[in-house]
Amino acid sequence: MIDSSLKDIAAALRAKRVSAVELATESLARIEAGNGRINAFVTTCRDSALQAAAEADARLAAGTAGPLTGIPLAHKDVFCTEGVLTTCGSKMLANFVSPYDAHVVSLLKQAGAVMVGKTNMDEFAMGSSNENSHFGPTRNPWNPDCVPGGSSGGSAAAVAARMVPIATGTDTGGSVRQPAALCGITGIKPTYGTVSRYGMIAYASSLDQGGAFARSAEDCALLLSAMAGHDPRDSTSLEREAEDYSRDLARPLAGLRIGLPKEFFADGMDDDVRAAVEAALAEYRKLGATTVEVSLPNARLAIPAYYVIAPAEASSNLSRFDGVRYGHRAAEYTDLNDMYCKSRAQGFGAEVKRRILVGTYVLSHGYYDAYYIKAQKLRRLIANDFAAAFRQCDVIAGPTSPTVAFGIGEKSDDPVQMYLSDIYTIAINLAGLPGLSHPAGFGKGGLPVGLQLIGNYFDEARLLGVAHQFQQATDWHARAPQA
Ligand code: GLN
Numbered sequence: 514m515i516d517s518s519l520k521d522i523a524a525a526l527r528a529k530r531v532s533a534v535e536l537a538t539e540s541l542a543r544i545e546a547g548n549g550r551i552n553a554f555v556t557t558c559r560d561s562a563l564q565a566a567a568e569a570d571a572r573l574a575a576g577t578a579g580p581l582t583g584i585p586l587a588h589k590d591v592f593c594t595e596g597v598l599t600t601c602g603s604k605m606l607a608n609f610v611s612p613y614d615a616h617v618v619s620l621l622k623q624a625g626a627v628m629v630g631k632t633n634m635d636e637f638a639m640g641s642s643n644e645n646s647h648f649g650p651t652r653n654p655w656n657p658d659c660v661p662g663g664s665s666g667g668s669a670a671a672v673a674a675r676m677v678p679i680a681t682g683t684d685t686g687g688s689v690r691q692p693a694a695l696c697g698i699t700g701i702k703p704t705y706g707t708v709s710r711y712g713m714i715a716y717a718s719s720l721d722q723g724g725a726f727a728r729s730a731e732d733c734a735l736l737l738s739a740m741a742g743h744d745p746r747d748s749t750s751l752e753r754e755a756e757d758y759s760r761d762l763a764r765p766l767a768g769l770r771i772g773l774p775k776e777f778f779a780d781g782m783d784d785d786v787r788a789a790v791e792a793a794l795a796e797y798r799k800l801g802a803t804t805v806e807v808s809l810p811n812a813r814l815a816i817p818a819y820y821v822i823a824p825a826e827a828s829s830n831l832s833r834f835d836g837v838r839y840g841h842r843a844a845e846y847t848d849l850n851d852m853y854c855k856s857r858a859q860g861f862g863a864e865v866k867r868r869i870l871v872g873t874y875v876l877s878h879g880y881y882d883a884y885y886i887k888a889q890k891l892r893r894l895i896a897n898d899f900a901a902a903f904r905q906c907d908v909i910a911g912p913t914s915p916t917v918a919f920g921i922g923e924k925s926d927d928p929v930q931m932y933l934s935d936i937y938t939i940a941i942n943l944a945g946l947p948g949l950s951h952p953a954g955f956g957k958g959g960l961p962v963g964l965q966l967i968g969n970y971f972d973e974a975r976l977l978g979v980a981h982q983f984q985q986a987t988d989w990h991a992r993a994p995q996a
Contacts, residue, residue, distance in 0.1 A: 518729060526583045534567055551674055552652060553633055557630035558628060584627065585678065587632050588618060590634055591713055604647040604862070605840045615711060616711040637714070638665075641688075653918045654696065675993060679727045681736075685717050689950075691938055693726060700950050701733050701948070704970050708723035717826035725740060737973065765982065766982045769802040770907045771909070771910045772903075786914070786917065790964055793954065809898040827869065831861075840860060908966050917962060952989035
């Protein structure tokens with residue numbers, strides 16, 4: 514039953530053809546059967562899930578259920594969950610049991626969704642392959658020798674492997690869209706400020722944004738509608754009315770202007786990705802959309818700007834992990850300073866240390882203007898490029914990732930190659946815009962290819978509607994990897 518759409522599952526729950534307890538049991542059984550191979554989950558929560566499912570069944574019986582009541586769900590392990598281990602993929606937090614729920618977690622609890630577990634991720638959301646997790650790499654359900662993408666690779670793999678129908682993620686530079694593409698599912702990162710960051714462990718606060726994974730755009734719309742909304746505990750949370758992100762699903766594509774940035778279609782993407790993306794664009798034209806060339810001349814500067822700004826913010830955010838209040842503390846040390854040094858040296862992995870070093874450097878006296886201020890100026894230019902492009906088109910389309918899923922270990926020794934995995938996604942975070950990735954076919958090795966749709970600020974309902982129309986005419990999103 515958990516292979517069905519959320520609409521069909523919700524109808525089955527209401528018609529008593531299935532119970533929430535049965536759904537949770539099915540989800541937990543699939544995790545148990547597949548997690549040894551995929552390593553998508555760091556923690557599973559059998560007892561609390563079955564209890565939440567029983568409560569959902571009571572709500573269904575009382576007629577007070579919403580669209581997500583009784584639906585099994587996984588949270589990326591970056592979201593704090595009261596009474597449940599919240600590791601952020603790090604040895605630093607390997608023993609951290611959060612005393613409170615993230616805003617997103619409490620909203621989904623209120624909606625009656627049933628959390629079955631917490632998913633694996635790159636340590637502190639830094640990475641594009643999930644290989645930076647302290648808990649070992651997650652494997653791609655389409656080919657376990659390949660990465661699922663990152664940093665939300667556990668959530669993407671869990672949905673792709675049909676362990677759960679929906680999962681949360683976060684996207685600072687591509688961490689929802691890129692793993693969605695590499696795992697053959699749909700993922701959306703909304704406009705910055707749409708989803709509260711309260712209780713979402715911070716990486717780069719001016720870029721971090723919660724997002725949704727599901728097999729289809731229609732299901733992503735339901736999940737995002739439940740996750741979004743103003744929260745006074747996050748100072749960057751937007752004071753906007755709650756939205757129904759499903760409202761544009763039925764809107765036809767006739768008249769839609771799709772902008773194709775010429776820089777995205779120049780060299781850089783693999784031939785198999787290009788072929789799938791071109792075929793998907795042909796399908797969009799068949800459905801009534803027109804395409805127009807646009808230009809994002811500063812997009813090539815997104816990676817260098819991001820790898821100044823994000824580490825700068827990370828170096829500040831991660832200073833709180835000092836071995837004093839929570840998290841890992843070295844067993845032996847001589848004095849306070851030595852305790853800080855040893856706890857951080859032992860608790861953080863190599864990529865996190867690299868970024869703390871880079872971030873501390875670019876913020877230091879004498880380099881601040883040359884690197885940090887310069888990167889902030891590039892950020893503005895990149896946002897201006899998008900503003901100009903959206904005067905010519907309604908949505909922008911291109912590849913999500915330059916390649917299909919790569920082999921485990923293939924890029925882990927070369928940080929620059931790894932950073933280039935996000936060449937098409939990072940500019941969107943710098944501008945704060947919404948972006949979505951949907952399945953668009955298959956490439957080398959039968960691995961999925963994602964198409965990225967970028968919207969103007971607050972156009973998530975439109976993006977979801979556009980993707981839904983595509984998914985009504987195609988079945989890429991319905992293909993499942995072999996169990
Ligand atoms: N892959 C990018 C990085 O390593 C983006 C990660 C993210 O979006 N959290 O920083």
